[in-house]
Amino acid sequence: MITGTPKPIEEILEMLEPYDNIILAGCHGCVTVCRVGGEKEVQVLASTLRLAREAAGRKINIREVSLERQCDPEYVEQMRPYVADHQAVLSIACGAGIQFLAEKFTMTPLLPGINTGFLGVTERQGEWSERCQGCGDCVLHLTGGICPVTRCAKSLFHGPCGGSVQGTCEVSKDVKCGWQLIIDRLKSLNQLENYGKLKPYKGWSTARDGGPRRILREDMI
């Protein structure tokens, strides 16, 4: 899922300073699962903002909305009938959702209510960690299901670097060496020969280096 963290309330209040009548839009997708931008968070943030603004002597009207997904046009369009009646939209979806709203509603300022994080997994309630950087050329079948692009701080493709000490990365004692994890896993799977199958270099043309990416599936159009 795409993870995120709430923006500090002071930062959101500062963004809302010019406005008295806004939409607060949540999303039922990833941000609901990581408890940062779902229907519940919309209710809590709306109440918080109303209280803060009224205590400061300047009330704010907030229309609370939660879309099924802010990254799909059919759901975004549900907001169209009433967007123009408001001065701005504060979205607590991921950066993709916020940008999609901005593209669709060009005359209304869009404000981000969260900081979007990474593609990750839930370790336990309240803890998420990164697993994928969307490089566009997956090699997990060769690396025991552990991604060298994400789990190695340097995204190396040739095994651990000199900063790997007793399975720990030099970046932090809390970060495991991705390559140590890969080698240990390949050993336990009896697939250590896969280590030698990795490409001599990684082609990054499918990753972010080529600018914003696009997927075009002719079979679906």
Add this chain to the structure above:
Amino acid sequence: MLPCTGRIDESLLLKAFENGADGVMVVGCLEGDCHYVSGNIRARARVNRVYAILDKIKIGPDRIRMFNLSAGEGSKFAAYANEFVGKIRELGPSPINLVRAGQAHAVSQKETT
């Protein structure tokens, strides 16, 4: 009134302040004695989150507090209620109610002139 603190969430607690409460007292069963296993533990975590929110938006974190009691501790409930009401009286009206009272006063002044 809610029969189980496990149903409480942050938005309900904040709504109470929006609706004019100067303080909110959450009374749950004793920890370890929840009929639904962890309802009161979850409630405490939610109360703590609202505590942090009230602190950040300068409404005053001490306006919310959770107590744990068994259904048979009537006198303790009364003592906790008196203690909390006393604390809220000490803090005075919430900033929201002060603003609302000021606005109501301004309107009545305008009407009399």
